[in-house]
Amino acid sequence: MNATRGPAVDRSPSDWLRCPSCHTLVYRRRFERAHRVCPGCGAHTPLDAARRLDALLDPGSARPLTPTATVHDPLRFEDLQPYPDRLAAARAATGHEDAVRVALGTLAGHPVVLAVMDFAFMGGSLGVAAGEAIGTAADAALAGRVPLIVVTSSGGARMQEGALALMQMAKTSAAMAELDEAGLLTVTVVADPTYGGVAASFATLADVVVCEPGARMGFAGPRVIEQTIGERLPEGFQRAEFLLRHGLVDAVRPRGELRRTLAVLLAAARRPAEPDRPEATGPTRAAGVGDGAAARPEAGSVESVESVGPIGRPAHEVVAAARDPRRPTTRDHLAYWMDAFVELRGDRAGGDCPAIVGGLGLVEGRAMLVLGHQKGHTTADLVRANFAMASPAGYRKVVRLARLAEKIGVPLVTLIDTPGAHPGIEAEQQGQAGAIAGCLRVLAGLRVPVVAVVTGEGGSGGALALGVADRVLISANALYSVISPEGCAAILWKTREQSPAAARALGLDAGSLLELGVVDRVIAEPEGGAQADPPAASLALRDAVLETVAELASLDPAERVASRRRRFRAFGLPAASDAAGAGIGTGRVREDGDDYRDSDDYEEDSA
CATH class of the missing domain: 3.90.226.10 (2-enoyl-CoA Hydratase; Chain A, domain 1)
Structure with a gap:
């Protein structure tokens, strides 16, 4: 008996008792061993x-x-x-x-x-x-x-x-x-x-x-x-x-x-962060994390970004690959990455959006808060997740979890895969625009490392709401765009049939985004794309994220915030090289740490 135990409470001498919920007889010792939970109906007394x-x-x-x-x-x-x-x-x-x-x-x-x-x-x-x-x-x-x-x-x-x-x-x-x-x-x-x-x-x-x-x-x-x-x-x-x-x-x-x-x-939440393993009797997986993903395999070799990617690939093929329902989802990535994980739900204001999934856990012993858009592999999955189109409740959840990461001092990692924010009547009534703006403001000011990864479809402001980060990574077959090609074609070409032309013009593929400095690094996918080998694709992302988080963790928090804000302040300015010198990522990072800022260098290495 621990020191916390008070005086003994008088108990019935009977070895049996009746569950107050289902009224079945329960063996008293079994009932007490289960912390007074009925083994029949599960009632918590x-x-x-x-x-x-x-x-x-x-x-x-x-x-x-x-x-x-x-x-x-x-x-x-x-x-x-x-x-x-x-x-x-x-x-x-x-x-x-x-x-x-x-x-x-x-x-x-x-x-x-x-x-x-x-x-x-x-x-x-x-x-x-x-x-x-x-x-x-x-x-x-x-x-x-x-x-x-x-x-x-x-x-x-x-x-x-x-x-x-x-x-x-x-x-x-x-x-x-x-x-x-x-x-x-x-x-x-x-x-x-x-x-x-x-x-x-x-x-x-x-x-x-x-x-x-x-x-x-x-x-x-x-x-x-x-x-x-x-x-x-x-x-x-x-x-x-x-x-x-x-x-x-x-x-x-x-x-x-x-x-x-x-x-x-x-x-x-442990400070300082140390490699740790909470008590467990076997492989840990939080309830509801996987989308039918297999048990996490060992990491295999993945081709380097120089040899695999969308460079030179027709833009409409990039769009099709990014939208492939077989690509790993956020829940799949969590299942492959996490040693242990607790999903955190709700915006604490009356809503829980299934299009945004997030929580606290350990990745290779490092504490992280991971959140991302959730799609699905079947029509039923997609419908349950609202096709990864988040409501205001979803973006309020992002803000809540981002602030939690800031409070307890753990890195924030976001996974982006959405056609855009939900455009419904209720979303507008509940302040969709303001909810997205709130994400942009909060993520811009976090003192902890922030890494965003575009894993599939990065559509418009609904994607950017999770994309304000110190470093932005992108999968080789993913896209990031101000509008969908179909929407752009309908508005500017007056016909959706011109969506391939719109896709080319939008520069939404990983190579174009790298040249613009919108993303910092392209992560290679297995032969045939992430959908061909989800475990290998996911583990390649995990390793890139861990490497990036480790790099950012060594920076002074105040300088990290200032650098992040300078990064976004510089977009569209002519002096991109000067901005890069001020600490703003404007290109892919080589293994030796030098930045790719010159398009000729990039083409030479790609070849």
Whole structure:
């Protein structure tokens, strides 16, 4: 038993108990080994704070923290019984002083501060003692420069403490803001239920919000909402799965997988970044990452960019190759690249766009935040991903994850493959133009290394939203253009049949883009293109990304930002060579580090 364990709670002597959800009999010891999750229906029954601390922290690592003493019964409150009597009963029943327990410890070897709410203590209500406990946890995380994990389960603010309880929402939110400013990762694990003042403060302010299956979270409870609006609520309203679909949380994880998920997040946020492997029993792959991709093979030899590429290839063939549905998607690349990965979803404003996929993970032991457009290999895949045409929610997700990369100091890698931003009515109503502009502004100012890779179709502003980077790489058979050839032909030639001519005129192939300085490096594809050998193509991209990130990581962050801004400031100016000398990439990088800036040099080496 760990030091976190409180006094033993009286239990039934029976070896069997009945699941409160499916009502089947469950062997008690099996139930407890599964952290009180029903093996039949999967229902997650309440877990007290002591068990929760034991389940998440490494054995023997917990060191309890005692919050500063707070006032008791500030209002001399009395309803059916005096408030002090309610407190005494809750303490006797749980063995806790209040609704939150805090401990320093390690999780999979990573130092962490863990604060756990216990619903059994007066419904996990947020009073002055609970608020001070969250503040104490944040202070400890700040002092130790370690992440903070909070497990929530609460009915809301504690009514018996009046306005002082209300003030705890501001206190805990301010504490989370300090951790933001310090660049420390914060994670909320939402247990059932999490309502009111807790949901409207520290619970939803964390960088990552993970829910247990079926957990409810919201500001007002469903009964209050139904009585207020006089309408029946939809099935599953405010449940974890509902919240995930609406972009309000990052993930839903069964209790047995929480420790593994948290270990990956902690490894990715570790400072300074070190090669690391979170605990695992075999090859790791985040749920939902692959599009049917095979297990990741060893990297094979890939022809150099000098021998493979679109140089001299008809532009309309480049367009066809870039759009080939067999090319690896972002999810495929994640499956091939990642040692471990946690997908992060949602814009936290009511939407989760399937056309943008992103998350935190480790690539060859290096922490990265990777995000990109998601297409698909079948019609059904494409429809589910909206043909990789992102909505405003998708671009808001990009901004949220980019800011997370900045906060915890990990490189950002973006994978571009889209025909363009979604042009629908709802997208315009929700501010599509402003959402794209927000991406451009945020990516331009990130202090962490930013690498963009055009892996397929780079269409218009919807692609550029992920393309403001220190270095822009492009696959040999990819394209990047201000408009689709068909759209250009329809507008300027007055017929879509002239799209091959438009493709030639637009200079959208990798060779033309390299000469313009729009991209910095062309990544070779296997014979027959990426679609002929997706694993080899993906691993070639991974190696180029790792090399580029390592190069950028050595630069001063302020100079990195200034150089990135100079790069884009110089596009279209006649003094391109002077701009290049100021640190702006205007051509492919040779193995010896010299830039290709002269078209004659480029043609000679290509030959």
